[in-house]
Amino acid sequence: MTKFTEDVLEIILMIPRGKxxxxxxxxxxxxxxxxxxxxxxxxxxxSKKYKLxxxxxxxxxxxxxLTGELGFIQSGMLESEGIEVINKKxxxxxxxxxxxxxxxxxxxxx
DNA sequence: TGGATGACCTTAA
DNA sequence: ATTAAGGCCATCC
Numbered sequence: 711m712t713k714f715t716e717d718v719l720e721i722i723l724m725i726p727r728g729k730x731x732x733x734x735x736x737x738x739x740x741x742x743x744x745x746x747x748x749x750x751x752x753x754x755x756x757s758k759k760y761k762l763x764x765x766x767x768x769x770x771x772x773x774x775x776l777t778g779e780l781g782f783i784q785s786g787m788l789e790s791e792g793i794e795v796i797n798k799k800x801x802x803x804x805x806x807x808x809x810x811x812x813x814x815x816x817x818x819x820x
Numbered sequence: 821t822g823g824a825t826g827a828c829c830t831t832a833a
Numbered sequence: 834a835t836t837a838a839g840g841c842c843a844t845c846c
Contacts, residue, residue: 711837711838712837712838712839714838714839715837715838732825733825733826733827734824734825734826737825737826742839743824744824744825744839744840744841745838745839745840746824746825746826747825747826747827747828747829747839747840747841748826748838748839748840749826749827750826750827750828751827751828751829751837751838751839752827752837752838753827754827754828755827755836755837756837757827764827767827769825769826769827770824770825770826770846771825771845771846774827775826775827776827777827780827781827
């Protein structure tokens with residue numbers, strides 16, 4: 711497990727109910743701006759094991775990247791948290807987890 | 821047009 | 834056979 715993976719896990723776990731983050735943001739916070747893809751990989755492969763709030767991670771376009779049934783499930787989970795999901799789209803203006811980056815850096819100590 | 825982004829795909833242990 | 838890490842390029846603003 712690398713520092714990067716650990717950080718990604720930590721960050722995802724920090725996302726509060728009713729908020730969402732994007733792959734790119736998470737990757738950037740983990741000091742790896744080009745690793746958005748890895749974030750997605752981590753999500754689909756470690757969600758169950760680490761009980762991650764995977765449904766709170768979406769793409770930067772503000773929509774759900776998942777296709778088919780899984781995507782539908784994610785929509786439902788987000789809506790149950792009070793997030794408006796209009797046709798697989800989410801209003802980032804309202805729900806993006808714009809938290810204090812300093813706070814995260816402090817938590818991750820870098 | 822150009823820059824950012826990505827529930828992947830391949831390689832390594 | 835499994836599980837983890839990382840990257841480059843087609844796609845979408």
